[in-house]
Amino acid sequence: MIEPTTDKMLWMYEQMLIIREFEETMVNIYLEGKLPPEIQEGLAFDIGSGPVPGEMHLAAGQEPVAVGTCAHLKKDDTITGTHRPHHFAIAKGVSINALAAEIFGKVTGLGRGKGGHMHLFDVENKFGCSGIIGAGMPQACGAALAAKKKGKDWVTVTFFGEGAANQGSFHESLNLAALWNLPVIFICEDNSYAISVTKDESTAIANNADRAAGYGMPGVSVDNNDALEVFSVVGEAVSRARAGEGPSLIECKTDRYLGHFQGDAEAYRPEGEVEKLRENDPIDLLRDHLVASDAMSDDNEKEIKDRASATVKAAYEFARASDYPDTSEVAQHVFV
Amino acid sequence: MIEPTTDKMLWMYEQMLIIREFEETMVNIYLEGKLPPEIQEGLAFDIGSGPVPGEMHLAAGQEPVAVGTCAHLKKDDTITGTHRPHHFAIAKGVSINALAAEIFGKVTGLGRGKGGHMHLFDVENKFGCSGIIGAGMPQACGAALAAKKKGKDWVTVTFFGEGAANQGSFHESLNLAALWNLPVIFICEDNSYAISVTKDESTAIANNADRAAGYGMPGVSVDNNDALEVFSVVGEAVSRARAGEGPSLIECKTDRYLGHFQGDAEAYRPEGEVEKLRENDPIDLLRDHLVASDAMSDDNEKEIKDRASATVKAAYEFARASDYPDTSEVAQHVFV
Amino acid sequence: MGNENNRELTMAAAISEGMAQEMERDENVFVMGEDVAKYGGIFGATGGLLDRFGADRVMDTPISETAFIGAATGAAAEGMRPVVELMFVDFFGVCMDQIYNHMAKNIYMSGGNVKLPVVLTTAIGGGYNDAAQHSQCLYGLFAHVPGLKIVVPSNAYDAKGMMIEAIRDDNPVMYFFHKGIMGLLWMAYFTGSTTHVPEESYTVPFGKAKVVREGNDITLVTLSQMVHKSMQAAETLESDGISVEVIDLRTLVPLDKDTILNSVAKTNRLCVADEDYLSFGLSGEIVAIVAENLDSIDLTCPVKRLAVKDMPIPYSPPLENAAIPQSSDIENTIRGMMA
Amino acid sequence: MGNENNRELTMAAAISEGMAQEMERDENVFVMGEDVAKYGGIFGATGGLLDRFGADRVMDTPISETAFIGAATGAAAEGMRPVVELMFVDFFGVCMDQIYNHMAKNIYMSGGNVKLPVVLTTAIGGGYNDAAQHSQCLYGLFAHVPGLKIVVPSNAYDAKGMMIEAIRDDNPVMYFFHKGIMGLLWMAYFTGSTTHVPEESYTVPFGKAKVVREGNDITLVTLSQMVHKSMQAAETLESDGISVEVIDLRTLVPLDKDTILNSVAKTNRLCVADEDYLSFGLSGEIVAIVAENLDSIDLTCPVKRLAVKDMPIPYSPPLENAAIPQSSDIENTIRGMMA
């Protein structure tokens, strides 16, 4: 078990708070202008209205995967994320202001408003993601290949859901990474659902980590949505990768507290499931650990919480206050 | 070890002879009109000339996979084959005349000359194939699903190379087949090469059979290119599938005696490799077994050989004597 | 709803009713795709089918489009009649080989011996800020590669009739429904797409475009959601004395060239309004058909095309609005052509 | 070969020379694909590179197009300049998502922050009976989806210059070489494609079509191998007093509209000769560009398009010959237009 330093642990705690607040605040922002549907009679909700239109996939409950991983990463390490990308971006150090602004479609956003919430690119912090399931894995292999060719000890982490693990790109990428001994870490966020389809309904075996053997790479399963355990398991994989010992597959069982996207009626969820999941909240878990080990005083805690809230608040304020891109930008950036 | 009856064994032997003769005769037919290149000065060879233009992938040496499998199959069982499909088609009972005619582009061919050697379809004998690597596996899942829905005990066999085993369709299909408990048998023909790329250069692990565990299905490797061993291993998988016990993955190590396609200079092959491989010819092996076990007399053998030769000769004669389709057919059959 | 004779259905309900009636009629018909069962399809195209027909005939799949769309082809070759959903057309790139090299070509390559009665349904279109990977139309791309019938309904009546026609066809049919006309409870839509739909089974034949509005001054060729934007524009223009003939293509393969040519021969002006990418696609084809017939057609002015001008669909609301042709763009373009 | 000033190279040799010179110049350039190393590329586009640059810079890959083409995008985003080969364009369906949803869109979606200097090379074309899954051109399909520059050389000189231009471009470039003009030892080819190629490095800019033959009576727009069939037809027609202006497009994105429009303004007749599928593609686009400019251009007769008439490419020699436009088809079509 690799233990984080107290500083790291406090960093993880704060990041989890920021992520949670970012996501839960978005639940309400997202509804602005959509309810009641002024647009059209009879409509319950209009996805295309309000300051944040389009699909919105939130990661509340899944923070441990992001922070337990990113605690090991440097600016020069690369991440490819998923359609549910905010927690990864925040933990990787992407500007939360530019992130929020992108979600609002503003010109101050990461992609000048062109990308939107599923398509966040930060060249400086080496973060990218995609709305296409499984698409990040091949690109992660390429980033890792680049690091190898450049002779750097940079690692690449690629996140994907347990649903994505049944996409062909998973197989091709794991084989390529193992074959070429690439410094890439495949992290499966297993939240039991791919929209309404449960893991049992999508996956022939219980643990995706067991698939690692088919590529001759280590495969480890983290079962308890505990940031410290994610930290430990990912730490080993990152060390291996940095040392030129090749790729790893890690599976993290985690919990999606909210709908697949906002507006999801979640008829497929057993009654009371979410409430149950929330009882073992990973943020509380880390908090209790910090308190029990005397790493965090009450004052500390308050300070961290306040700072996290302020960070999120400022980000959304920045996003709201920013301008939309001029429509002349629509034809720009097809090519650079 | 499941043992074939003497009749089955004799059938297997004859089929292997037919396949070998079909393929080796094609080596020469293929060169007709291509050498010397009358078409253009300086050319060594013209792929687009002669009675059989286009690419030509032959399976001499790989007969055990086809006959050891097809010995278990009935007309109602389905096969999806590869770009190197003749041995499978012949063993499955596809009309060798119509097969040869298709390769000659004649209207009497399986697809009225439209498909060509990589695209053979026989609805009656439930055989299909494709020039796209890995493409047969998903379609095999569909055929197996159809059998299940119809309540039949039909099985589907899908063949693919060890090169194809790194294509995403492999992963998706094995997962789907296991998840839905489909009566489909995945048979990997491992001839060590994907064109010039060796298995070591393409595959992170030594045995594709080991990947079966990632889908919770049985995986078996047959290492000796022996038709009887293929028969035994496939027999078990077919029984499982017919009994509703689901899919299997089988890997057959086998030998490609000829180039990847005809015209391949094979500069990537170690000198003398093919000669070595031919020393352990699987047809001789079965012959010796038949003779040693008194299942085949000298007279028998001669009779079988003569019949095999006559079959192949007649097929190519039929192909040559047939007409080309009228050019008016070019626009037909886009839709039925 | 109300009286059966006037019963109105959303396009989503019309589609699932078409599927249900064929499932009732023919036990070989089954439905599969991501979230088509419990969820009823993300855009409601398979709503209610699971309850009625059970999990054997309405199957949720893993996110393995190559496997399950390839499986649809394999099952169809064995006499089943699968209806398979690709959740968004934007995802075609993970499974295009199974679609265009196999589903679309196996009939031809077999010399007509193989039959492939498969319907591939998929959601298209933007207008709700789902950005570059979830807002495309791409029907032109599929119409370009041979071997697929391409169906693009604009309203509930056509949607049901063409779904039944599609399921009964022995060829692969790709069926494109625009999210912004499905009549979803959670997305603004053009209400003109919710129409009277007879309860009984009926078919709408492929290859017959529909003149949805007669006019004399200009022919406006369009399809899918853009039919509704076009009708809005035509109404506004009428008050200015410009008489627009609006043609709803309904299917791209087969394409009803005659209806287009007859109309342009009458109006002598052609405008194409399309939500797909501009260049090398649908709008060029419509123009070319007319340009190939300039011996029998006079054009009073150059043709005009409205489409997405060769950029990915941007997320930001003002940018998306500028990228996708709107009613007002159609209006302005046509005014320009009449000047 | 002979004297350097007259040095002739096949298109295959010109392409690999272009790659080699850029690999020499910039250590970030590397090559990967199936059989590109030991084999030198099935169509010779990477011949000799392995010996010269070693296995780290010339990499054979597994048959995992999604993984290695996606990896090219990932490596390019980190500042490498990969040249990656899709062996035949016909296989695009197994990896199209990585190409068109990522390689082509990531720059736009990032608001121009990401650079993607990747060259995706691929073999196209029929004429040697490789049937429906190995004979397509499909450049029109890739030109249709935004975000990819589309390069389609017809001869060795252009091929080398455009390869170097492509590698230096910070955008994704798709580079299509027709098998029947590569100058392979094992496939008949149009010898006009083997040309003088300077030894030194040079670039040929994108977006400039080339008038490869001047003429007054009709404009024949074409590209790739079809340039050579067009030149044959034009020569034959000249002896009958028909003066054909032949335009080699060279790139589809960017497309040089001016050269087309200027030529048709002069000749007043347009014929497009293309080896891609007819409908909803390249040929329609060329026609539409002219039809959009009928205020400044007069057409003496309806335009004509020659292309593969919406069927998969059949295997049988007489059928393939009928499916793909030949020199004689161009000739006959143009004669008909002049009648």
Ligand SMILES: Cc1ncc(C[n+]2csc(CCOP(=O)(O)OP(=O)(O)O)c2C)c(N)n1
């Ligand atoms: C190739 C592809 N297929 C389908 C989708 C639609 N889709 C978006 S999210 C999703 C579920 C993903 O499940 P999982 O990978 O487990 O991630 P999670 O949503 O649980 O985070 C699906 C099917 C897509 N975006 N891309």
Ligand SMILES: Cc1ncc(C[n+]2csc(CCOP(=O)(O)OP(=O)(O)O)c2C)c(N)n1
């Ligand atoms: C998707 C795809 N990629 C590449 C090719 C080109 N190709 C044809 S055969 C072949 C090698 C196949 O190797 P393997 O699967 O081992 O079969 P074998 O040829 O050894 O029988 C390749 C790369 C193809 N046809 N389809």
Ligand SMILES: [Mg+2]
């Ligand atoms: Mg999930």
Ligand SMILES: [Mg+2]
């Ligand atoms: Mg092989």
